[in-house]
Amino acid sequence: xxxxxxxxxxxxxxxxxxxxxxxxxxxxxxxxxxxxxxxxxxxxxxxxxxxxxxxxxxxxxxxxxxxxxxxxxxxxxxxxxxxxxxxxxxxxxxxxxxxxxxxxxxxxxxxxxxxxxxxxxxxxxxxxxxxxxxxxxxxxxxxxxxxxxxxxxxxxxxxxxxxxxxxxxxxxxxxxxxxxxxxxxxxxxxxxxxxxxxxxxxxxxxxxxxxxxxxxxxxxxxxxxxxxxxxxxxxxxxxxxxxxxxxxxxxxxxxxxxxxxxxxxxxxxxxxxxxxxxxxxxxxxxxxxxxxxxxxxxxxxxxxxxxxxxxxxx
Amino acid sequence: xxxxxxxxxxxxxxxxxxxxxxxxxxxxxxxxxxxxxxxxxxxxxxxxxxxxxxxxxxxxxxxxxxxxxxxxxxxxxxxxxxxxxxxxxxxxxxxxxxxxxxxxxxxxxxxxxxxxxxxxxxxxxxxxxxxxxxxxxxxxxxxxxxxxxxxxxxxxxxxxxxxxxxxxxxxxxxxxxxxxxxxxxxxxxxxxxxxxxxxxxxxxxxxxxxxxxxxxxxxxxxxxxxxxxxxxxxxxxxxxxxxxxxxxxxxxxxxxxxxxxxxxxxxxxxxxxxxxxxxxxxxxxxxxxxxxxxxxxxxxxxxxxx
Numbered sequence: 079x080x081x082x083x084x085x086x087x088x089x090x091x092x093x094x095x096x097x098x099x100x101x102x103x104x105x106x107x108x109x110x111x112x113x114x115x116x117x118x119x120x121x122x123x124x125x126x127x128x129x130x131x132x133x134x135x136x137x138x139x140x141x142x143x144x145x146x147x148x149x150x151x152x153x154x155x156x157x158x159x160x161x162x163x164x165x166x167x168x169x170x171x172x173x174x175x176x177x178x179x180x181x182x183x184x185x186x187x188x189x190x191x192x193x194x195x196x197x198x199x200x201x202x203x204x205x206x207x208x209x210x211x212x213x214x215x216x217x218x219x220x221x222x223x224x225x226x227x228x229x230x231x232x233x234x235x236x237x238x239x240x241x242x243x244x245x246x247x248x249x250x251x252x253x254x255x256x257x258x259x260x261x262x263x264x265x266x267x268x269x270x271x272x273x274x275x276x277x278x279x280x281x282x283x284x285x286x287x288x289x290x291x292x293x294x295x296x297x298x299x300x301x302x303x304x305x306x307x308x309x310x311x312x313x314x315x316x317x318x319x320x321x322x323x324x325x326x327x328x329x330x331x332x333x334x335x336x337x338x339x340x341x342x343x344x345x346x347x348x349x350x351x352x353x354x355x356x357x358x359x360x361x362x363x364x365x366x367x368x369x370x371x372x373x374x375x376x377x378x379x380x381x382x383x384x385x386x387x388x389x390x391x392x
Numbered sequence: 393x394x395x396x397x398x399x400x401x402x403x404x405x406x407x408x409x410x411x412x413x414x415x416x417x418x419x420x421x422x423x424x425x426x427x428x429x430x431x432x433x434x435x436x437x438x439x440x441x442x443x444x445x446x447x448x449x450x451x452x453x454x455x456x457x458x459x460x461x462x463x464x465x466x467x468x469x470x471x472x473x474x475x476x477x478x479x480x481x482x483x484x485x486x487x488x489x490x491x492x493x494x495x496x497x498x499x500x501x502x503x504x505x506x507x508x509x510x511x512x513x514x515x516x517x518x519x520x521x522x523x524x525x526x527x528x529x530x531x532x533x534x535x536x537x538x539x540x541x542x543x544x545x546x547x548x549x550x551x552x553x554x555x556x557x558x559x560x561x562x563x564x565x566x567x568x569x570x571x572x573x574x575x576x577x578x579x580x581x582x583x584x585x586x587x588x589x590x591x592x593x594x595x596x597x598x599x600x601x602x603x604x605x606x607x608x609x610x611x612x613x614x615x616x617x618x619x620x621x622x623x624x625x626x627x628x629x630x631x632x633x634x635x636x637x638x639x640x641x642x643x644x645x646x647x648x649x650x651x652x653x654x655x656x657x658x659x660x661x662x663x664x665x666x667x668x669x670x671x672x673x674x675x676x677x678x679x680x681x682x683x684x685x686x687x688x689x690x691x692x693x694x695x696x697x698x
Contacts, residue, residue: 092526093529093530094533096526096527096530097530097533097534100530100534100542101542104542104546107546108546215427215671215674215675216667216671219618219667219668219670219671219674220670221622221625221626221629221642221663221666221670222626223626223629223642223645224625224659224663227645227649227652227659228660228663230652231652231659231660235652235656333537333538333541334537334626334629334630338649345538348538349541349630352541352544352632353631357545360542360545364542367535367538368538371534371535372533
């Protein structure tokens with residue numbers, strides 16, 4: 079197991095290094111002088127010179143990359159071209175809101191998909207199975223941002239049950255926190271849940287048709303025992319993988335959904351930085367999101383290795 | 393037929409005219425699949441709408457009429473009007489052009505880059521394989537929309553750049569699927585036979601390997617089209633794709649945001665258009681998968697839309 083963990087850690091470091099090269103290149107691939115572009119009409123030669131120097135853009139490119147990487151590893155991502163604030167501060171201010179939303183969305187997704195997926199597979203061909211499968215077919219075709227808009231139209235503007243946008247921190251007011259969190263979490267969670275549902279259903283269905291399941295039945299176990307001790311342990315493995323991959327989708331969905339619900343998270347920050355041509359902030363946001371994404375994948379893979387001993391040996 | 397029928401007797405039930413019968417079987421399976429047929433019909437209608445759009449659209453897409461602004465659906469404006477009094481029905485119809493064009497071109501880019509990478513990676517193995525796949529892994533390490541946004545930050549917003557960005561995002565999926573199929577086919581007897589006859593690598597790839605990876609790639613293409621259309625809509629919604637005043641469904645949704653309460657139809661109809669189009673591609677993709685490649689669990693599906 080140790081060798082497996084080390085190998086995966088090394089792979090993750092390699093992927094991060096690759097991502098860092100792409101992120102670093104961002105600022106250099108932009109046509110023209112990125113600082114001048116970012117300053118736009120507020121151009122001031124002194125500010126320009128200071129920002130260029132602070133970002134190290136006046137040095138040879140390889141030197142720039144390694145010093146940027148060295149700083150990034152120590153948590154220094156430079157300063158925003160717009161506000162002059164340290165990028166790391168801007169990012170960590172918004173990280174909790176994004177994590178809250180992603181976790182809440184995953185919670186919704188699992189709450190919907192796991193029970194429905196298992197039930198649909200166990201009673202495949204039933205009305206419940208048809209209904210759930212049809213609903214998931216529709217849900218995977220719905221753009222997340224449109225679902226969000228429809229929820230706002232229905233639950234906020236017509237029924238006036240929930241606030242249409244904004245964020246309240248848990249420590250300020252737990253009830254308002256939950257109210258503000260509900261619609262964005264439902265928006266991402268239901269779509270993600272419908273993708274998960276399809277995988278859980280087919281994973282359980284596959285395990286139900288394996289010889290070991292037939293053997294368990296032949297031994298005279300009750301259906302409940304067959305499902306919980308023979309079918310599910312085998313079905314969990316593919317489910318864990320897909321849940322891990324779904325986190326990538328959650329992070330993607332979070333970007334657009336944050337914009338709709340004026341959720342002060344990383345995705346909205348990344349998008350605003352594109353609009354403002356604030357490249358250091360964009361670099362930081364992409365790097366941080368990629369880091370979170372890769373870390374989650376690593377955890378999922380390790381969990382996978384724990385669940386399925388065969389994986390460790392490969 | 394006589395030549396094959398005598399062999400048919402020997403291998404009862406095994407199709408000899410592989411190509412023909414497989415195509416036949418595929419078409420039959422798809423036609424029996426009601427959802428896939430529905431999807432095909434919707435797509436056909438969409439392509440027609442995109443092609444003859446200006447002829448059927450009752451109003452010009454940028455025909456501004458301030459007195460008619462924010463009108464609800466009626467006999468003269470089926471989908472209502474927007475904040476500038478433009479007819480939404482006309483704009484939704486013409487918007488199908490953008491969605492289909494971006495979808496097809498973006499997926500085309502992903503295919504053209506991804507499939508050769510996958511072929512080379514799977515066929516040659518070794519260092520070529522590990523370098524190419526590491527590169528794909530790096531692209532995979534970024535959430536799809538974030539990668540597209542980063543590409544557009546560099547290239548600048550616009551419909552052409554959005555196609556390139558979406559194409560780049562979906563390249564690794566095609567590379568991986570192609571590689572996976574090549575790896576299994578490479579070991580087949582007919583490949584070793586071709587090699588022992590002195591066939592060149594290019595010839596083996598073209599005549600023996602490529603035809604056998606067509607099935608998974610076809611399935612993936614259809615499903616990717618659905619996701620590419622969703623991605624375009626998201627990017628246009630965020631203001632990074634199609635620029636005003638051109639009508640694109642995502643763009644129209646963004647324009648409707650400020651008028652939620654007065655004019656919900658501005659947000660409802662373009663969104664429905666996206667849902668129906670994406671659903672049609674998904675139905676066809678699922679139908680193709682059932683027919684061609686029942687074993688395949690789509691990578692893209694597990695990665696999600698975004």
